Amino acid sequence: MDNVCFVPCATWIKRGICKQKPDKVELTKEDLAQIIEETRGKLKDVQMEQNMDDGDEDGDEDGGNDANEEVQDTVKTQGGDVYDMEHYDDEEDEGDQNVLALGQMAEFASNTDDPYVTQADADGSDSEAEDLEVKPDENLIVTGLVDGDASTLVFHVFNEDEGSMYVHHDILLSSFPICVEWLNYDPEQATPGNLVAVGSMSPVIEVWDVDVINCFEPAFKLGKKGKKKSKLGLGHTDAVLSLAWNRHVGHVMASGSADHSVLLWDLETRKKASALQCKEKVQTVSWHPAEMDRLLSADCAGDLRVWECRSEQSKRWRLSGEVECAAWDHFSPTGALACTDDGQLHYVDTRADKKPLWSVQAHEDSCSCLALSPEVPGCLVTVSADKTLKVWDVSSGRPPAPVVSRPMKLGALHCVAFCPDLPWMLCVGGDNKENSFQLWDVRQSAEVRQQFGGRPLRRVLPEPDEGLPAADGPGAVTAAMETDSTVEQLSGMSLSASAGPSGAGPLRTAAGKKLKKRHKARGAGK
Numbered sequence: 001m002d003n004v005c006f007v008p009c010a011t012w013i014k015r016g017i018c019k020q021k022p023d024k025v026e027l028t029k030e031d032l033a034q035i036i037e038e039t040r041g042k043l044k045d046v047q048m049e050q051n052m053d054d055g056d057e058d059g060d061e062d063g064g065n066d067a068n069e070e071v072q073d074t075v076k077t078q079g080g081d082v083y084d085m086e087h088y089d090d091e092e093d094e095g096d097q098n099v100l101a102l103g104q105m106a107e108f109a110s111n112t113d114d115p116y117v118t119q120a121d122a123d124g125s126d127s128e129a130e131d132l133e134v135k136p137d138e139n140l141i142v143t144g145l146v147d148g149d150a151s152t153l154v155f156h157v158f159n160e161d162e163g164s165m166y167v168h169h170d171i172l173l174s175s176f177p178i179c180v181e182w183l184n185y186d187p188e189q190a191t192p193g194n195l196v197a198v199g200s201m202s203p204v205i206e207v208w209d210v211d212v213i214n215c216f217e218p219a220f221k222l223g224k225k226g227k228k229k230s231k232l233g234l235g236h237t238d239a240v241l242s243l244a245w246n247r248h249v250g251h252v253m254a255s256g257s258a259d260h261s262v263l264l265w266d267l268e269t270r271k272k273a274s275a276l277q278c279k280e281k282v283q284t285v286s287w288h289p290a291e292m293d294r295l296l297s298a299d300c301a302g303d304l305r306v307w308e309c310r311s312e313q314s315k316r317w318r319l320s321g322e323v324e325c326a327a328w329d330h331f332s333p334t335g336a337l338a339c340t341d342d343g344q345l346h347y348v349d350t351r352a353d354k355k356p357l358w359s360v361q362a363h364e365d366s367c368s369c370l371a372l373s374p375e376v377p378g379c380l381v382t383v384s385a386d387k388t389l390k391v392w393d394v395s396s397g398r399p400p401a402p403v404v405s406r407p408m409k410l411g412a413l414h415c416v417a418f419c420p421d422l423p424w425m426l427c428v429g430g431d432n433k434e435n436s437f438q439l440w441d442v443r444q445s446a447e448v449r450q451q452f453g454g455r456p457l458r459r460v461l462p463e464p465d466e467g468l469p470a471a472d473g474p475g476a477v478t479a480a481m482e483t484d485s486t487v488e489q490l491s492g493m494s495l496s497a498s499a500g501p502s503g504a505g506p507l508r509t510a511a512g513k514k515l516k517k518r519h520k521a522r523g524a525g526k
Contacts, residue, residue, distance in 0.1 A: 370416070
């Protein structure tokens with residue numbers, strides 16, 4: 001695991017959504033004592049289970065008493081204060097460190113409170129507060145990161161004007177992250193929220209508040225983890241592989257799992273609303289861009305399904321291999337795209353039966369993810385385990401040829417996502433230990449500029465608070481508002497001018513170094 005470092009999932013957050021000055025969790029000694037007590041209890045339970053297992057194997061029925069005796073001895077030695085809070089700030093010898101090392105993770109609310117900061121800032125302000133500020137013209141990128149045996153949710157800030165990207169903050173996760181989904185809905189407040197849901201190897205979905213940093217627990221969880229049969233009806237029973245938030249019905253989210261099911265969640269009550277059964281592990285789920293109750297799902301059996309959620313009926317297409325990723329063609333409301341582990345790219349017309357409209361051999365190895373530009377009609381990007389990214393034009397209705405193929409130098413590629421505010425900017429995650437995450441501006445490619453430069457940009461996905469399009473039928477999606485011409489946006493940019501915002505070189509290096517420092521500082525508290 002020491003040589004493992006990759007980004008399995010990523011998503012963007014629109015500009016102006018995040019708080020400019022996020023809230024910060026400040027731990028008091030009492031809070032820290034409570035966390036230590038809860039964690040100590042969990043560790044004691046684990047130790048007792050291990051001792052009981054060892055006792056069963058060795059025939060020793062008293063194997064589980066050592067942990068209790070050790071805790072009791074500690075309490076007697078310290079006069080009942082097992083945490084020794086009276087001497088909390090005293091320095092300890094290396095041989096007598098707190099096994100949980102949570103004290104090292106506590107931070108001062110301001111540099112003025114930190115006894116080790118002896119020199120004030122030149123302007124008299126707290127520079128840390130400025131570092132945490134998210135400006136209205138900046139995007140946040142949320143990525144799952146697996147670095148060795150540490151699993152982390154990392155929040156990057158991207159500023160297009162400055163051509164900069166850096167790590168804003170990160171959250172240590174308890175389980176390997178597989179998928180991440182942004183939610184503009186918070187059941188705790190009347191105003192729109194700013195949350196991210198994380199699916200992992202655990203059957204429990206964690207939902208974190210983006211505007212709160214240094215938090216140890218998610219805002220809330222969906223499902224419960226347990227082996228008892230009584231808990232099986234409360235959520236998934238295996239890893240959560242895919243998530244999709246319903247933009248039109250904000251309190252609804254779908255999740256696909258390795259337990260062969262798709263669950264629909266009511267975020268208001270935080271309970272499962274209904275379940276849809278599939279034949280194999282559900283790799284991807286996606287809500288229709290205009291129809292609130294139509295859901296796309298795909299599984300490892302090669303089945304692509306369109307569900308009518310109210311009736312729980314579905315229409316099915318069998319593809320060539322295990323479906324890795326699928327998405328609606330939001331420029332054509334009856335079309336859907338899917339990529340499979342045999343490297344093929346498929347386009348399905350949901351009005352037709354049985355067979356895809358077309359299929360092409362897109363990659364030499366598994367095609368792991370795809371993304372359609374939010375505003376550039378027909379601009380599709382696929383990434384693969386063959387370490388290449390390809391751009392396609394899927395607007396003609398015929399099997400396409402790749403517009404450009406680009407080796408990203410990120411190792412095997414796992415995820416790709418377009419920026420919602422910049423339809424030519426995307427992020428890519430791979431498994432290169434030295435460099436596993438990168439931004440790329442498709443305007444760098446002369447072939448892309450030539451292919452898409454004459455098309456008007458079209459915003460077809462409504463904002464979360466806009467609701468459904470007013471018109472009915474296919475025209476409700478395709479009759480989108482024209483904004484600016486891609487002739488100006490794409491062709492008007494030279495290769496040299498786009499080098500800054502692309503995220504190449506120093507942007508990735510700076511972020512990587514900051515992450516490694518954070519992981520080393522928190523290593524004792526994993």
